Amino acid sequence: MTKSGRRPLIAGNWKMNGLRGSVPVVEAIRDGLSPELTSRIDVLICPPSTLISSCVAAVYGSAVSIGGQNLHAKASGAFTGSISAEMLADLGASYVIVGHSERRAYHHETDDGVHAKALGARRAGLCGIICVGETQEEREEGRALDIVRAQLAIGVPKGAKASDTVIAYEPVWAIGTGLTPTPADIAEVHASLREMLGQLIGPEAQKVRILYGGSVKPGNARELMSVENVDGALVGGASLVAADFLGIAAAYA
Numbered sequence: 001m002t003k004s005g006r007r008p009l010i011a012g013n014w015k016m017n018g019l020r021g022s023v024p025v026v027e028a029i030r031d032g033l034s035p036e037l038t039s040r041i042d043v044l045i046c047p048p049s050t051l052i053s054s055c056v057a058a059v060y061g062s063a064v065s066i067g068g069q070n071l072h073a074k075a076s077g078a079f080t081g082s083i084s085a086e087m088l089a090d091l092g093a094s095y096v097i098v099g100h101s102e103r104r105a106y107h108h109e110t111d112d113g114v115h116a117k118a119l120g121a122r123r124a125g126l127c128g129i130i131c132v133g134e135t136q137e138e139r140e141e142g143r144a145l146d147i148v149r150a151q152l153a154i155g156v157p158k159g160a161k162a163s164d165t166v167i168a169y170e171p172v173w174a175i176g177t178g179l180t181p182t183p184a185d186i187a188e189v190h191a192s193l194r195e196m197l198g199q200l201i202g203p204e205a206q207k208v209r210i211l212y213g214g215s216v217k218p219g220n221a222r223e224l225m226s227v228e229n230v231d232g233a234l235v236g237g238a239s240l241v242a243a244d245f246l247g248i249a250a251a252y253a
């Protein structure tokens with residue numbers, strides 16, 4: 001548990017990476033986690049949808065969870081190429097990333113769309129990881145807090161609970177760049193998100209986990225995970241290498 005009493009979550013977002021030959025990476029993560037560590041933290045891998053079934057089979061009976069990277073808000077219908085929350089749950093997924101900045105940027109996802117998808121995730125019993133984050137320009141203009149608070153206010157469904165909602169703060173300019181905000185800047189954003197959550201969902205806000213994502217590596221994980229109101233990490237590139245992902249999880253060892 002973090003000092004706050006929230007159970008940390010270390011989540012890996014594989015993005016558009018991985019073929020069937022990549023499943024051994026998940027097996028190595030599964031086998032590299034000690035029972036003592038997994039008694040205190042949650043561990044999640046979100047592979048491409050094509051690998052969810054085989055990854056669910058690979059972690060069956062272990063402490064590792066599998067999630068999706070995106071979903072359609074509807075349960076079914078004429079939405080060619082889309083995948084619903086129910087389909088992800090049917091495959092054994094238990095989490096789903098909602099509103100990742102790469103989808104906001106390249107697929108024109110809106111805050112209202114994120115809200116609808118978060119409702120879809122809850123409808124199917126999935127825990128939605130709602131992503132917020134500012135661009136370099138927005139940070140340089142001093143608008144980072146305004147941007148992420150607005151994304152949260154619109155994206156988080158009414159009545160959201162710690163059991164169905166996780167927040168991930170991922171500054172766009174830190175994703176894939178090797179750059180991270182200072183611990184003080186991360187603390188400021190996470191505190192502001194926690195306060196905004198309190199306005200939205202009341203006392204439950206103290207239980208909802210807020211992850212940090214954006215160039216989390218084994219070398220910076222301990223410092224970043226020690227920041228107040230940081231309840232874990234959403235890891236991209238480093239989650240593709242079992243040793244690196246385990247090195248990040250070890251921040252909580």
Ligand SMILES: O=C(CO)COP(=O)(O)O
Nearest residue numbers: 013175176214215236237
């Ligand atoms: O986008 C991210 C996780 O969703 C972060 O990616 P990196 O860890 O590669 O910066």
